[in-house]
Each structure stands twice: as C-alpha cells, then as structure tokens.
Amino acid sequence: MSKSIAEKKHWLISQTELESWLDGIANARTLIAPRQVSGIMRFCQVEKSDEIAWHGKTQKTKLASRPVMSIKEIFFPPTERMFKIKKNRQEIHLEETYPDWETIVFGVRPCDARGVKLLDALFLDTNPVDSFFARRRGNTTLIGLACKDLGPTCFCTSVGGTPNDSHDMDIMLYEKDGDYVVEAVTEKGRFLILSGEWKETDLGSRQFNDKEHFPVPEKGRWPEHFNDEYWSRISERCLSCRACAYVCPTCRCFSVRDEIIKPGEFERIRCWDSCAGENYRRVAGGHKPRAEKSERLRNRFFCKFYYYPEQYGLGTSSACTGCGRCIDVCPAGVDITEVLMDLEKSA
Amino acid sequence: MNENPMLPYLGKLVEVRDLASEIKLFRVELQDGGSEAFKSFQPGQFAFVSAFGLGEAPFGIANVNGRGPAIDFAVARLGSVTTGLHELGEGDIVGVRGPLGNWFPMKKFKGKNLVVLGGGIGGAPLRPVIQYVLDHRNDYGSLSILWAARHPSLLVFTDEYDEWRAAPDTNLHLTVDSPDEKWDHNVGLITQLLEKVSPSAENTITITCGPPIMIHFVTKMLQEKMGFPPKNNYVTLEARMHCGMGKCGRCNLGEKLICMDGPVFNMEEVGGLLETFL
Numbered sequence: 195m196s197k198s199i200a201e202k203k204h205w206l207i208s209q210t211e212l213e214s215w216l217d218g219i220a221n222a223r224t225l226i227a228p229r230q231v232s233g234i235m236r237f238c239q240v241e242k243s244d245e246i247a248w249h250g251k252t253q254k255t256k257l258a259s260r261p262v263m264s265i266k267e268i269f270f271p272p273t274e275r276m277f278k279i280k281k282n283r284q285e286i287h288l289e290e291t292y293p294d295w296e297t298i299v300f301g302v303r304p305c306d307a308r309g310v311k312l313l314d315a316l317f318l319d320t321n322p323v324d325s326f327f328a329r330r331r332g333n334t335t336l337i338g339l340a341c342k343d344l345g346p347t348c349f350c351t352s353v354g355g356t357p358n359d360s361h362d363m364d365i366m367l368y369e370k371d372g373d374y375v376v377e378a379v380t381e382k383g384r385f386l387i388l389s390g391e392w393k394e395t396d397l398g399s400r401q402f403n404d405k406e407h408f409p410v411p412e413k414g415r416w417p418e419h420f421n422d423e424y425w426s427r428i429s430e431r432c433l434s435c436r437a438c439a440y441v442c443p444t445c446r447c448f449s450v451r452d453e454i455i456k457p458g459e460f461e462r463i464r465c466w467d468s469c470a471g472e473n474y475r476r477v478a479g480g481h482k483p484r485a486e487k488s489e490r491l492r493n494r495f496f497c498k499f500y501y502y503p504e505q506y507g508l509g510t511s512s513a514c515t516g517c518g519r520c521i522d523v524c525p526a527g528v529d530i531t532e533v534l535m536d537l538e539k540s541a
Numbered sequence: 542m543n544e545n546p547m548l549p550y551l552g553k554l555v556e557v558r559d560l561a562s563e564i565k566l567f568r569v570e571l572q573d574g575g576s577e578a579f580k581s582f583q584p585g586q587f588a589f590v591s592a593f594g595l596g597e598a599p600f601g602i603a604n605v606n607g608r609g610p611a612i613d614f615a616v617a618r619l620g621s622v623t624t625g626l627h628e629l630g631e632g633d634i635v636g637v638r639g640p641l642g643n644w645f646p647m648k649k650f651k652g653k654n655l656v657v658l659g660g661g662i663g664g665a666p667l668r669p670v671i672q673y674v675l676d677h678r679n680d681y682g683s684l685s686i687l688w689a690a691r692h693p694s695l696l697v698f699t700d701e702y703d704e705w706r707a708a709p710d711t712n713l714h715l716t717v718d719s720p721d722e723k724w725d726h727n728v729g730l731i732t733q734l735l736e737k738v739s740p741s742a743e744n745t746i747t748i749t750c751g752p753p754i755m756i757h758f759v760t761k762m763l764q765e766k767m768g769f770p771p772k773n774n775y776v777t778l779e780a781r782m783h784c785g786m787g788k789c790g791r792c793n794l795g796e797k798l799i800c801m802d803g804p805v806f807n808m809e810e811v812g813g814l815l816e817t818f819l
Contacts, residue, residue, distance in 0.1 A: 276547040279593045286593050286634040290545055320787050322546040420815050447790035450547070450783040451596040460594045462547070464783070467791070474791065477779050481753055483819060496815070497793070504796045505787070 205376045205392035212367075212374055215388060216243040219298050226268060227300040228261045235261045237268060237299065246301065260345070264443035264517065265299055265306045269330045270313065272440075272466045276326070279452065279460040293330050298386065300337045305350045305515040307336055307362035309443025312513050315506040316446060335382055338363035343403045347518030349531055352407045355516050358400045368400055408531060409538045413510050416500040419537050420492070428533060429488035431526040432470070438520035438528070439468035439494070444502070444513045447474075469493045495533060546786055549591050549636030550575030555611055557631055562694040563618045564662060565627055566603070568611045569637055579640055582606050584647060584669035585777055585805045588639025589785060590614055592625030597636060599782045601666025601750075601804070605673045612637065615665035615697060641785040642804045645748060645775060647673050654682035656740045658759055660689045660731055660751025664697045666777050666804075667750050675708050684711040685740055689731035689751070691718045714738055732758050735767075742768040748775045753819050760808050771808035778804050778811075778818050794818055 207215070219225050220241055227246045229238045235247050278289040310331070317327035341357035344350065350357060360366035364383030368375045375395060378384040411419070439445035449467040452460045467474065470491070475484045484490055493501075502513040514530070521529050552575055556568035567590070571579060579588075582602055591597040598620070604613035618627045629635065647670070655674060659667045674681050686705060690696045696715065705713050716727035716734040727734050731751070740747075747769060749759050756776050763769040780792030780799045792799040795815035797806075811818065 277545065281593055284632055284634060286551055286636075288548060288551070288636075290548060292545075316788060322786055324788060325545045417815055446788070448783065449789070449791070452594050454594065462591075462596070464547075464789075467783075467789075469790065474781075476781055477753070483753065483817075493793075493816075496795075497790070501793055501796045505793075505798060 202389055202394055203378055204395050204397050205387065205389065206370070206373055206395035207376055207392050208373050211392065213243040216240075216246070216300060219300075219386065224295055224297045225300060226297055236263055237261050237265055237301075260303050260306070260517065260519075262519070262523070263441055264309055264519065265302055265336075266309060266313065266443050266446075268297065268299060268334065269310055269327055270317070270446060270466075273463050274326055276450070276462040276464060278455070279462065281458050281460065293326060293333070295333060297330075297334045298337065299334060300339075302336045302338045302363060303341060303517070304338060304357055304359040304362070305348070305355055305517040306443050307338055308355055308359070308515045309517070310336075311362040312444045312502075312508070312515070313446060315508060316502075320506060335364045335386060336362070337383075337386075338366040338379075340366060340368045340400065341402060342369060344405050345518065347521040347531075348405075348516060349408070349518055350516035351404050352410055352531075352534075353514050353516040354511055357402045368397075370398065408535050410512070410534045411499070411537050413500055413503055413512065416496060419540070420496070422537075422540065424536060424540060425488040425492040426486075428528065428536070429486075429491040431528050432487055432491050433526050434470045434472060434487055434490065435525065436468035436470045437523045437525070439470060440466055441519040441523045443515050443517055443519075444498070445494075469497065491528070495530075547638070547784065549589065549597065549638040550578060551634055552612070552637045554629060554631050554633050554635060557629065560615055560697050561690070561699075562692075563627075564695070564697060565616055565618075567614045567616060567626065567629075567635070569614070569635060570611050571637060575637060576610065579612060579637075580606075582612070582640035583644035584673050585642070585644035585666060586640040587642050587666070587785070587804060588612070588614075588637050589641075590616070590622075590626065591636030591638070592622050592629065593634070593636060595625040596622045597638065598622040599641075599779075599785055599800075601777065602640065603665040603668050605669040605676060607676065608672065613668075615662060615668075617662045639785070642800055643802070645670055645777075645805055647677075650746050651680045652682065652744075654684075654740070654743075654745040656685045656687065656738075656745060656747040658687045658689075658731060658735065658747065658749040658751070659697075660755040661691065661695055662697060663749075663751035663755070664688060665750075667748060668698055668701075670748055671705060675704070675711070678709060682710070682744065684708070685738060686711070686713045687716075687731060687734050687738060688713060689716045689718075689734065689755075693717050693721050693724050730758075731755060732762050735759060735762055739767070742770075742773070745769070746773050746775060748777075750777045753778075757817075757819055764808065771812055774808040776806055776808065776811065778806060 227240045230247045280287040317324040364380045366377040447467045448464045450464045498514045499512045552569035552571040555570045560566045587601045589597040600614045603615045782792045783789040785800045787801040
C-alpha cells in the first residue's frame with residue numbers, strides 16, 4: 195500500500211538527480227549555494243548547479259569544510275537599506291523598501307542553521323519584530339547538508355550541536371554511498387520535493403565521525419570569570435580587527451547611518467559592526483567605557499556565553515554554534531576553544 | 542506602529558533656540574501618526590531624532606507630557622548628526638522615532654522628597670521630572686534641584702530657573718567648575734554642592750544624570766556619606782545606541798541593555814550588574 199504524499203518523508207536521489215533538481219530551482223527562483231569566488235568559498239547566487247563547489251569537483255573543498263562566511267548574511271546582510279529619503283528643500287519623503295524575493299539556500303550546514311535560529315530569538319521573538327529579517331526569513335527555504343566529519347576547527351558537538359541535526363532546516367540531505375537521502379523537515383520544504391519522481395526510502399543510519407569534546411564553562415559559571423586577569427593576557431594577541439564578529443553566525447551588532455544615493459536622495463542603512471571596535475561604546479562627550487582591548491574581547495565572549503543567552507532567553511544554551519570560523523579567520527591566533535578550555539581549567 | 546520600527550515619524554521644528562553654548566533646544570511638532578505614538582510618553586523616555594541625510598541619534602525627551610503638543614530635545618553639537626541638527630531652523634523637518642525605554646516611576650515617588658542632580662546636558666532628561674513635579678506639586682514633598690556645569694555658559698534651561706524657584710517647597714542650587722566675573726553662585730563640583738546642601742535621606746528619592754564620572758561620585762557620596770539606600774538613588778544612563786529596541790547590541794551594560802532595561806535604573810539594579818557604566 196502506498197503512502198500519501200504528506201506521509202512520505204525520505205527519498206533517495208543520485209548526484210545527477212540532485213543537480214537537475216537544483217537546476218530546476220535555480221531556473222525559477224534565487225538559488226544560493228556554496229561557490230568558489232576568487233578562490234574563496236562563499237554562499238552566493240548560482241544560475242546552474244555546476245557552479246556549486248561540489249566535493250570532488252573542486253580539489254580545494256573538502257566535505258566538512260564550510261564557506262568562509264555563514265548564512266547570516268542571507269538574512270542579515272552586511273549592509274541593508276532601512277528606507278529611502280527624498281529631500282527637496284523643506285520637504286522630506288520617506289520611501290519604504292523591503293526585500294521581497296523567494297530564496298532557496300542549498301548546502302546549509304547544521305551549525306549555520308542553528309545560528310539563524312539563535313538570531314530569531316533577537317530579531318523575531320523580541321518585540322518589536324525586525325521587519326527585514328522577518329521578510330527574508332519567511333521568504334527563504336533552507337536545504338541542509340549533513341556533515342560526516344568535523345572539520346579541523348569545528349567543535350559543534352562541544353556546544354550542543356550535531357553535524358547531522360536537521361532541526362532548523364526545511365529539507366535535509368544526508369550523503370549515502372555517493373547518493374543522497376532527502377528528508378522533508380517542514381511543510382515549506384515539502385513544497386520543493388519532487389515526490390513523484392524520486393524513490394522513497396528510509397532514513398537509515400546517520401553516523402558521523404565525532405572528535406573529542408572539550409568542556410565549556412556552564413552559563414551560570416561565567417560571572418565568576420569576569421574579573422579574571424586572564425582577559426588581559428589573552429587580549430594581548432587581539433588586534434581589535436573585528437573579523438571574528440563578521441564571520442560569526444550569531445554576532446549581530448550593527449550601526450545605522452545615512453548614505454547619499456544622488457543629490458536629494460539618501461538611504462538609511464544598517465551595517466555590521468562589532469564590540470571589538472574602539473569607538474563602539476563611546477558615549478556623548480567622548481567618554482569611552484570599555485576602553486581596554488581586554489574589556490572588549492571579554493565582552494564578545496560574555497555576549498556569546500552569558501549576555502545574549504540571558505537577554506534573549508536561550509536558557510542554558512550559548513550563542514556559539516561551534517562552527518570554528520573565528521578560529522580560521524583570526525590573524526592573531528585567538529582561539530575560542532583555547533579560551534573556553536583555559537576558563538574551564540582556571541575554575 | 543509602522544511595520545518597519547526603524548522608520549521615524551516626520552516632525553516640524555516649531556522652535557529652535559540656544560539653550561547654552563553649543564546646545565540648542567529643538568521643539569518638534571509631530572505629523573501623521575507621530576502625535577498618536579507619542580501621546581503617552583513618560584518622563585525619562587528617549588527618542589531618536591533624524592537629521593535626514595546624515596543619520597539619527599538618541600536623545601532624552603526634555604519636556605513633560607501635557608504642556609502642549611510639541612516634544613523638546615536638547616542637543617549638544619558633538620558629532621555629524623548633532624551638527625546637522627544645529628544647522629536646521631524653524632520650519633525644517635526632522636524625524637522622530639520613539640518613545641523608547643523605561644521611565645522614572647513618578648507615581649511611585651508620590652509623597653517623597655525629591656533631589657534632582659543634573660550635570661551639563663545631563664539636565665535635559667531631568668527637566669520633564671522637574672516639570673512633572675511642578676505640574677503635580679501637591680503630590681510630592683520638597684524638591685531640591687542641584688544643577689551643575691563646567692562653566693556658566695553651559696548651564697541649561699536658565700530661563701526657567703525663576704519658574705522653578707517660585708514653586709512651593711522647591712529650591713535650586715547652582716554650581717560651576719570655572720566661574721566668570723558675573724557668577725554669584727557656588728563654585729566647585731556637584732559633589733561639593735551636594736555636601737553643602739546635605740539632603741536628608743529620610744523619605745527621599747534622588748535622580749541623577751550627567752557624565753558617567755559625575756553619576757559615579759554623586760551616587761557614591763549619597764550612599765556612603767549620606768545614608769541613602771541604593772534603591773532610592775535613580776540614574777538615567779546613556780550609550781551610543783543605534784536602534785533603541787534591543788537589536789543593535791551597542792548599549793549593553795553587562796547582561797542588561799540600556800535601551801530595553803533602562804535608560805532609568807536605580808543604583809541597586811546597577812550595582813548588581815557585571816559591568817560598571819564608568
């Protein structure tokens with residue numbers, strides 16, 4: 195007896211079927227996927243599936259590697275227009291503009307999907323709702339790809355993640371002997387599934403090769419480390435360059451300003467910013483709280499593991515997804531796993 | 542509210558005048574849905590004011606609700622947005638986004654004596670408190686205003702001192718760090734003035750706004766020398782906020798956000814935070 199479409203949940207597809215499916219999607223909608231751009235893998239729009247940085251096709255990419263930037267920028271772009279300003283002498287006219295196109299993202303890793311979920315707590319679940327993030331979120335479907343290994347700097351399993359977690363996806367793909375098991379996770383995902391064409395299957399085993407976990411200080415134990423001398427020592431390396439914040443899937447600080455488009459026309463934009471910046475916390479009159487680099491580095495760690503969870507109701511979980519990008523990108527060797535281990539040891 | 546909470550209401554500048562050296566008062570009459578949005582604003586709340594083409598910045602609302610349809614902002618010329626605002630005149634259009642943040646619990650203060658301590662432009666968010674007390678004078682005990690600035694030319698709301706002094710059971714004490722020839726009030730820091738006035742902690746609430754260093758020493762003196770319990774010392778804090786709605790992350794004071802959890806705090810709350818405001 196055959197199941198109704200709504201009951202079907204898993205299908206087995208080949209690489210060729212996957213590629214033609216993605217080609218179909220890219221024809222009709224905006225498809226974003228990992229792509230090599232000037233030697234750097236990033237999430238970018240692709241017109242055809244052979245533009246995707248497939249494992250094996252591009253020697254430089256490994257299965258467990260992930261794009262340099264997280265999918266954060268799809269929902270919360272580095273620069274986003276809040277509205278347009280038209281100015282004619284004493285007349286001002288504000289024009290609202292919204293991102294309103296449907297986007298499918300392929301190749302999302304579980305750490306990144308979790309990052310977006312963590313940002314939901316701030317942009318969607320804390321009033322007022324952020325209209326830009328909300329629109330992009332509503333118009334986007336996430337097609338995940340489970341990791342079979344943890345990459346050299348990955349540590350998701352130490353911060354509560356799993357490399358094959360499908361929770362925050364709409365569709366999840368698991369590699370299986372050169373083919374893929376497709377799982378419909380949400381109703382939104384189900385709309386994209388070619389259930390009539392594909393062969394139904396069972397989920398089967400979803401194994402991954404874990405690596406050694408390291409202990410992360412529990413949320414409640416962070417305050418006792420606030421005045422540790424350690425922050426001065428570790429921040430000697432920090433250049434306050436802010437790269438860690440930009441690649442982080444959950445760093446979301448921004449600044450707002452107006453930019454000129456042409457004479458008489460401006461736009462109010464918000465841009466990524468970071469608490470590592472020296473002027474970030476400046477107040478009227480030029481007074482600068484958090485003037486020391488160590489105070490700023492400490493703020494970033496406390497934000498991830500104490501402030502953000504406290505402010506946006508994450509319970510005991512942290513705002514770190516364990517993607518390890520900040521380790522890869524830091525020019526000065528500040529390694530979040532080293533910091534977490536040091537703190538745990540010093541308790 | 543707009544779907545886009547970052548979209549300001551438009552408002553017309555109906556009055557622009559010098560308040561002190563490099564500090565101007567902007568009186569805004571809101572258009573469209575703005576007056577509806579601001580109909581219940583409270584003393585201590587803040588709003589963003591836009592100089593279109595340059596950006597926006599947060600300011601404490603400087604007047605009390607109910608004294609007319611307009612909203613006042615005191616703006617010191619410091620950065621690009623405030624410089625842009627200073628170039629505007631009556632009839633020009635600004636943007637106003639708010640009201641945001643919490644407020645001084647004026648109803649809870651009923652029956653108490655109040656000591657209001659303002660330093661420089663920090664007097665601006667305290668003016669609605671003073672106006673509120675004057676408008677509900679019988680609801681409160683004595684009102685002492687300690688008003689300070691670096692120089693006489695930096696004292697704000699000087700043209701209202703007569704109104705304040707004339708109110709029943711109300712006294713105004715002025716001090717400046719460096720006087721000019723005409724100055725015939727106190728000279729020195731606000732803490733010296735506070736020591737001289739020496740208010741009783743009995744049934745008294747203090748409200749302080751000024752530079753972080755001033756708030757630090759004033760509240761320290763109140764608590765350590767004058768016996769004020771921290772929970773009776775209210776302050777309003779400031780940060781370089783960019784959204785005012787708990788999103789942009791710029792105003793955290795440890796685990797609190799000044800925009801959402803403040804800007805008004807009592808010192809018991811501030812004392813419990815990981816990070817200091819200094």
